[in-house]
Amino acid sequence: MTQSARKGVGARLRRKEDERFLRGRGDYVGNIRMVGMLDVAFVRSPVAHARIRAVRKSPGLESVVFTIDDLTGVKPIVANSALKGFKSAPQHVLARDKVRQVGELIAMCVAPSRAEAEDIATQVELDLEELPAVVDMVAAIEPGGPRVHEEWSDNVVLETLVDDDLSTIRANAAIKVQRRIRTARQCMSPMEGRGVVAHYDRRLDQLTVHSAAQMPHINRAGLSECLGIDQGRIRVVAPDVGGGFGYKGILLPEEVCLGWLAMMLGRPVRWLEDRFEQLAANANCREHYYDITGYATADGRLLAIDCEAIVDSGAYSSYPFSACLEAAQVSSILPGPYRMDGYRCRTWSAATNKPPILPYRGVARTGVCFALELVVDAIARAAGKEPYEVRLACLVPPEAMPFVNITKKFFDSGDYPEALRRAVRVLDLPKWRERQKRGEPDGRRVGVGLAIFCEQGAHGTSVYHGWGIPMVPGHEQCTARLSPDGVLELRIGAHSHGQGLETTLAQVAHEILGVDPDNVRLIHGDTALTPYSTGTWGSRCMVMSGGAVATACKEIEKRVRAIAGKLMEVAGDDLVLEAGRVRVAGTDRSMSLAEVAHVWYRAPQLLPADVDPAGLETTAGYKAVRDSGTFSYACHACAVAVDTELGTIEILDYVVVEDGGTLVNPMIVDGQVFGGTAQGIGTALYEEMPFDAQGQPLASTLADYMLPGATEVPTIRIEHIETPSPLSYFGQKGIGEGGAIAPPAAITNAVNDALADLGVEMLESPITPRRLLTALAAARARRGAG
Amino acid sequence: MKAPRFAYEKPQSLDAAIRLLADGGDGAKLIAGGQSLGPILNFRLAQPELLIDIRTLPELRTVRDEGDAVFLGAGTTHAAIEDGRVCDPTRGLLSAVARTIAYRAVRNRGTLGGSLAHADPAADWVNLMALLDAEIVARGPSGERRLHAAAFVRGPLTTDLAADEIITGVSVRKLSGRARWGQYKFNRKPGEFAEAIGGFVHDPELGMARALVGAIGDAPYVVADAMRLDEPAMHDAVSRAGFADGTYEHQIHFAALKRATAQARGA
Structure with a gap:
C-alpha cells in the first residue's frame, strides 16, 4: 500500500479536530471573553400575530433598551427571489408596527450579565392588539382568511407549476393511488445554539461579528446591506461551531442588532441563544x-x-x-x-x-x-x-x-x-x-x-441563478501556503462544523503534495483570513472546497518541482512528491518539503536568478466540469x-x-x-x-x-x-x-x-x-x- | 433564561432550615438536588426571595430500620437507591424504579424528598410511594407528622405539606419473601417523563394487594384491594382514574397496568 492510500484520498484517517473536540477544548462563541463585554437579552413577541400599539421602556431604562425606532439607518432583512410572482416580506430586525410570529424580536436589552438583561426585559411593557393568527398552511392559501402580510392579496409567497398533459396516462393507468401526506414542523437542534459576540475595532474602523455561522461571507454581505456600511468594514468570524444543519446558514436579525449595538456603544456585546429561545422562536423546518x-x-x-x-x-x-x-x-x-x-x-x-x-x-x-x-x-x-x-x-x-x-x-x-x-x-x-x-x-x-x-x-x-435569491454560488477558492518550516496552510471560505474538513482537506493536500496531514493547517471561518465563499451548505464542501484545495496544491506542486528541480539539478518532471519529501525518481536523492520551503523563504541566494518569483503561496479557484x-x-x-x-x-x-x-x-x-x-x-x-x-x-x-x-x-x-x-x-x-x-x-x-x-x-x-x-x-x- | 436574583442560605441543621423556612414565609423555597427547581428558576416560573439549600443536611441523609419498615432520608439521591447504596425494603422495586428516573446526571443529584415535595404527577416516587402505601415524614416548627403517601399529593404540584414543613424522609414497609411486584412505565424514550405508569404489588403476608394507575396529571389513582384485578377491572380502574374508554390515554394506562400486573404474576 502506498503512502497516499494510507493518508490521502480514501484513507480512514482519524479526525484531526477531534483532539480538541473530544477533550472539551473547542472554542465556541460562548467561550469568547472580552473586557467590558455586555450581555443582551431580547424582548420577544408573546403572540403570533399582533399590531404593536406601543413598546414602553420603564423610566430610567431608556439607555439600555432599544427598539426599532432607536436603530436609525438599519435596513430590514430582504431575501427576495426573482421567480415570477414572489411576494416580498422584508423583516425588520426588531419588529416595526406588527409582530408575525411568537418569538419575534421586539426590543433589545443590554446589561453586564444576561440575568440582569433579562430583568430589564421583564420591565419592557408591550401594548399589542392581537390579530387572528394564520397557523395551518392548507387553510392559509384558501382565499378570504386573515393575512400574514396585510398588503398582500393572499398568503401565497410563491406558486409554481410544472405542467404536463397526463390525460392519456390517467385514462389508461391500471393503478391509481392518491394520498394526502403531511410532515410536522421541526426545530433544528444543534448541540450549540446560535450566538453572537460583536465589537468595534476603532483602529481598523471595523465591526467584528463573531457568530456561530455556516456561511460567514454571506453573513458579512447581509450585515453590510442591513447596517449600510461597506463590506470592508465588517469582519465575520465563525469560531468552532457546534453543529449547523442549516440552522446557522442564515443572516440573523440578532447579528444585525448586535452589530449596530456594538458600534453604538463602542463596547463588545454578546447574545447567546438559549434552548427556550431556540424552541419557542425557531421551529423552522420540514412542514x-x-x-x-x-x-x-x-x-x-x-x-x-x-x-x-x-x-x-x-x-x-x-x-x-x-x-x-x-x-x-x-x-x-x-x-x-x-x-x-x-x-x-x-x-x-x-x-x-x-x-x-x-x-x-x-x-x-x-x-x-x-x-x-x-x-x-x-x-x-x-x-x-x-x-x-x-x-x-x-x-x-x-x-x-x-x-x-x-x-x-x-x-x-x-x-x-x-x-x-x-x-x-x-x-x-x-x-x-x-x-x-x-x-x-x-x-x-x-x-x-x-x-x-x-x-x-x-x-x-446554473442551478441557482434561476431562483434569483441573494446568493448564487460560483467558483470556489483556496489559498495555499507552504510555510518556511514545510507546514502547509490552507485557507477556505467555507466552514467546518462537524464535517471533518480539517482532516479531509488535509488528506486532499496529502494526495497531491505528499505532505503529512499532521503538517496541514486548515484556516476557515474568518472573512478576514479566507477567500470568499458562499459557505457550507448543500453538501458542497468536499466537492467544491476539496476541488479548490486540490487545484491550489497542484499549483504549489508545480512550484515546488521548479524550485527543487533547480536545487537538485534535475527537470521538475523527474521529481516525485511523497511522504513529505521531493525525490528524484528512480533514485534515493531527495529533499524535504521543509528544506525546499526553507530555501525559498530564507536562503533565496541558493536559487538561480531566473527562478519564478511567484513563490510557495497561491490562491486557486475551482469549478466542477x-x-x-x-x-x-x-x-x-x-x-x-x-x-x-x-x-x-x-x-x-x-x-x-x-x-x-x-x-x-x-x-x-x-x-x-x-x-x-x-x-x-x-x-x-x-x-x-x-x-x-x-x-x-x-x-x-x-x-x-x-x-x-x-x-x-x-x-x-x-x-x-x-x-x-x-x-x-x-x-x-x-x-x-x-x-x-x-x-x-x-x-x-x-x-x-x-x-x-x-x-x-x-x-x-x-x-x-x-x-x-x-x-x-x-x-x-x-x-x-x- | 437565567434565574432572577434571590438570597441564598445553607443552614447547618434541620432545625435551622425549618426556622429559615418559617421566617421566610411565601418568599422562601427549599432546594435539595435542584433538578426540578433549577429549570423552574431559570424559566422564572418561580421567583423566590430566598433559597434554602438543604442538600447536604446530615439529618436528611439517614437511613434506619424501623422494624416492619425502612426509613429513607429525604436527601437520599435516586442514584443511591439505584446503586443499592441504601437498603431497599421492597426487594428490588425501589432500585428498579430509580434506574428509570430521568438520566444518570439527574439521578446523581435529584433526591427522594425533593421529588415528592415537587409532586409532579408524572414523577416516579410520587406514584410508587402511593402504590406502596408508604408514609411520608414531615417536620415543621410544631413537630413531626406522618402522612399517607396515597393522600399526600392533592393534585398537580400540590401536596399536603404545610408551607413551613420539610420532608425528612419516607417510611417504606418491608415486603416479605412472598411478595410479588410489577411496574411498567410508558414514556417516549428512556429518561423522559412517564405518560403512564402501571404498578401492582401483592404481598400475601402483609395482606397487601394494590394497583396503581399513575402519571395521570393528578394525584395517583390506587386500587387498594387489587386481589382479583382482571382485565375488565383494569379497564374500570383506568376509567375511574379519569380516562374514558376509547381514548388514547385509556389505552396507554390500561396497557401499562396490564403489563405491570403480568410482570408481578410472572406471566
Missing part, C-alpha cells in the same frame, strides 16, 4: 403537505406522478435562501431516482404566523422522499408486489447514466438498482418475511420498509416491530447502502450517514413542534420537543458503492445530507408493512404513539362497521 397521486401499470411500474404540495414557509423570507426555495425545490426533485412518462407538480409556499422556513439537512428532499416513497409502496400493495420489485422496474438504470430526468436534472453517475438490490440482500428480506409470518412471541408486529433517493449536491451557478451537481444516492432498508398496544416502534435492523462516489475519508462519510440517519429517525418518530390555534408553539423544552438519543438510534449498517462522479476532482460526491433524507420514508413504509392487514396506513410524520393508536382504533372501527 410539508402533499396531495399526491401515483399512476402505474397493473404490475406496478410507475407511469406518472401528479402532485399538489404546500410548504409552510412561515412569516418572513430568511436570508439568503428565501421563503420559496424549499417549495420550488419540491417540484424539481419530486420524481426522485425514477423514470416516468408523465409528471405534474404544483406548489405553494404558504405564509403563516410561524418562524420563517430554513433549509434543514436534506432540505426539501426529506419531505419529497417521504411523499413519493409512501406512494410507491402503496402502488406495490395495489399491484401485489414486493416494494423493491416495483422500484426496480422504474429506477434509472446504470446504462442510462448520465441521465437527464423528467425535470431536467442531470444524474451524473451511479447504479441505483444495485443500491436497492444490495440493501434488500444485506437486510435479508426473506428472513424478515419468514419472521413476519411466524409472528413475534410478544405479540408485536414486524414490518420491513425501504426508501431510495438521489441527492444533488454541490450544485452551482459542469455545475449541475453531483448526485449521491442511497437506499435505506429497515425492519421494525410495532407494539399495537402502546403504539411504539422499535427499529430492529437498519441498513444504508450509499454511493458518495470516491470517498475521501470513508470513516467520516460513515459518521455523516450515522448522524443524518439519527436526525431522520427524529423526523420519523419523535420530532414535532405543535402549534395551537393561536400560533403558540407548544414545546418549550427538550422534554416536550423530543430528540432521538442513544437509546433511539439502532446500530446502522452501512455499505458503500463507489461510482466516481465524472464531474468532480477525485470523483467525490456531496454526501453530507443524505442520511437525513430517507429514514422517515423507510420507517413509515416498514410500519405500514407491519400493519397492512389491519388496514392501517400512516401518512404523517412523526409516527407518535398517539397517532398510531388513533389510526389503529379508527381501522378497528372501520372493520367493525364493515
Whole structure:
C-alpha cells in the first residue's frame, strides 16, 4: 500500500479536530471573553400575530433598551427571489408596527450579565392588539382568511407549476393511488445554539461579528446591506461551531442588532441563544403537505406522478435562501431516482404566523422522499408486489447514466438498482418475511420498509441563478501556503462544523503534495483570513472546497518541482512528491518539503536568478466540469416491530447502502450517514413542534420537543458503492445530507408493512404513539362497521 | 433564561432550615438536588426571595430500620437507591424504579424528598410511594407528622405539606419473601417523563394487594384491594382514574397496568 492510500484520498484517517473536540477544548462563541463585554437579552413577541400599539421602556431604562425606532439607518432583512410572482416580506430586525410570529424580536436589552438583561426585559411593557393568527398552511392559501402580510392579496409567497398533459396516462393507468401526506414542523437542534459576540475595532474602523455561522461571507454581505456600511468594514468570524444543519446558514436579525449595538456603544456585546429561545422562536423546518397521486401499470411500474404540495414557509423570507426555495425545490426533485412518462407538480409556499422556513439537512428532499416513497409502496400493495420489485422496474438504470430526468436534472453517475438490490440482500428480506409470518412471541408486529433517493449536491451557478435569491454560488477558492518550516496552510471560505474538513482537506493536500496531514493547517471561518465563499451548505464542501484545495496544491506542486528541480539539478518532471519529501525518481536523492520551503523563504541566494518569483503561496479557484451537481444516492432498508398496544416502534435492523462516489475519508462519510440517519429517525418518530390555534408553539423544552438519543438510534449498517462522479476532482460526491433524507420514508413504509392487514396506513410524520393508536382504533372501527 | 436574583442560605441543621423556612414565609423555597427547581428558576416560573439549600443536611441523609419498615432520608439521591447504596425494603422495586428516573446526571443529584415535595404527577416516587402505601415524614416548627403517601399529593404540584414543613424522609414497609411486584412505565424514550405508569404489588403476608394507575396529571389513582384485578377491572380502574374508554390515554394506562400486573404474576 502506498503512502497516499494510507493518508490521502480514501484513507480512514482519524479526525484531526477531534483532539480538541473530544477533550472539551473547542472554542465556541460562548467561550469568547472580552473586557467590558455586555450581555443582551431580547424582548420577544408573546403572540403570533399582533399590531404593536406601543413598546414602553420603564423610566430610567431608556439607555439600555432599544427598539426599532432607536436603530436609525438599519435596513430590514430582504431575501427576495426573482421567480415570477414572489411576494416580498422584508423583516425588520426588531419588529416595526406588527409582530408575525411568537418569538419575534421586539426590543433589545443590554446589561453586564444576561440575568440582569433579562430583568430589564421583564420591565419592557408591550401594548399589542392581537390579530387572528394564520397557523395551518392548507387553510392559509384558501382565499378570504386573515393575512400574514396585510398588503398582500393572499398568503401565497410563491406558486409554481410544472405542467404536463397526463390525460392519456390517467385514462389508461391500471393503478391509481392518491394520498394526502403531511410532515410536522421541526426545530433544528444543534448541540450549540446560535450566538453572537460583536465589537468595534476603532483602529481598523471595523465591526467584528463573531457568530456561530455556516456561511460567514454571506453573513458579512447581509450585515453590510442591513447596517449600510461597506463590506470592508465588517469582519465575520465563525469560531468552532457546534453543529449547523442549516440552522446557522442564515443572516440573523440578532447579528444585525448586535452589530449596530456594538458600534453604538463602542463596547463588545454578546447574545447567546438559549434552548427556550431556540424552541419557542425557531421551529423552522420540514412542514410539508402533499396531495399526491401515483399512476402505474397493473404490475406496478410507475407511469406518472401528479402532485399538489404546500410548504409552510412561515412569516418572513430568511436570508439568503428565501421563503420559496424549499417549495420550488419540491417540484424539481419530486420524481426522485425514477423514470416516468408523465409528471405534474404544483406548489405553494404558504405564509403563516410561524418562524420563517430554513433549509434543514436534506432540505426539501426529506419531505419529497417521504411523499413519493409512501406512494410507491402503496402502488406495490395495489399491484401485489414486493416494494423493491416495483422500484426496480422504474429506477434509472446504470446504462442510462448520465441521465437527464423528467425535470431536467442531470444524474451524473451511479447504479441505483444495485443500491436497492444490495440493501434488500444485506437486510435479508426473506428472513424478515419468514419472521413476519411466524409472528413475534410478544405479540408485536414486524414490518420491513425501504426508501431510495438521489441527492444533488454541490450544485452551482446554473442551478441557482434561476431562483434569483441573494446568493448564487460560483467558483470556489483556496489559498495555499507552504510555510518556511514545510507546514502547509490552507485557507477556505467555507466552514467546518462537524464535517471533518480539517482532516479531509488535509488528506486532499496529502494526495497531491505528499505532505503529512499532521503538517496541514486548515484556516476557515474568518472573512478576514479566507477567500470568499458562499459557505457550507448543500453538501458542497468536499466537492467544491476539496476541488479548490486540490487545484491550489497542484499549483504549489508545480512550484515546488521548479524550485527543487533547480536545487537538485534535475527537470521538475523527474521529481516525485511523497511522504513529505521531493525525490528524484528512480533514485534515493531527495529533499524535504521543509528544506525546499526553507530555501525559498530564507536562503533565496541558493536559487538561480531566473527562478519564478511567484513563490510557495497561491490562491486557486475551482469549478466542477459542469455545475449541475453531483448526485449521491442511497437506499435505506429497515425492519421494525410495532407494539399495537402502546403504539411504539422499535427499529430492529437498519441498513444504508450509499454511493458518495470516491470517498475521501470513508470513516467520516460513515459518521455523516450515522448522524443524518439519527436526525431522520427524529423526523420519523419523535420530532414535532405543535402549534395551537393561536400560533403558540407548544414545546418549550427538550422534554416536550423530543430528540432521538442513544437509546433511539439502532446500530446502522452501512455499505458503500463507489461510482466516481465524472464531474468532480477525485470523483467525490456531496454526501453530507443524505442520511437525513430517507429514514422517515423507510420507517413509515416498514410500519405500514407491519400493519397492512389491519388496514392501517400512516401518512404523517412523526409516527407518535398517539397517532398510531388513533389510526389503529379508527381501522378497528372501520372493520367493525364493515 | 437565567434565574432572577434571590438570597441564598445553607443552614447547618434541620432545625435551622425549618426556622429559615418559617421566617421566610411565601418568599422562601427549599432546594435539595435542584433538578426540578433549577429549570423552574431559570424559566422564572418561580421567583423566590430566598433559597434554602438543604442538600447536604446530615439529618436528611439517614437511613434506619424501623422494624416492619425502612426509613429513607429525604436527601437520599435516586442514584443511591439505584446503586443499592441504601437498603431497599421492597426487594428490588425501589432500585428498579430509580434506574428509570430521568438520566444518570439527574439521578446523581435529584433526591427522594425533593421529588415528592415537587409532586409532579408524572414523577416516579410520587406514584410508587402511593402504590406502596408508604408514609411520608414531615417536620415543621410544631413537630413531626406522618402522612399517607396515597393522600399526600392533592393534585398537580400540590401536596399536603404545610408551607413551613420539610420532608425528612419516607417510611417504606418491608415486603416479605412472598411478595410479588410489577411496574411498567410508558414514556417516549428512556429518561423522559412517564405518560403512564402501571404498578401492582401483592404481598400475601402483609395482606397487601394494590394497583396503581399513575402519571395521570393528578394525584395517583390506587386500587387498594387489587386481589382479583382482571382485565375488565383494569379497564374500570383506568376509567375511574379519569380516562374514558376509547381514548388514547385509556389505552396507554390500561396497557401499562396490564403489563405491570403480568410482570408481578410472572406471566
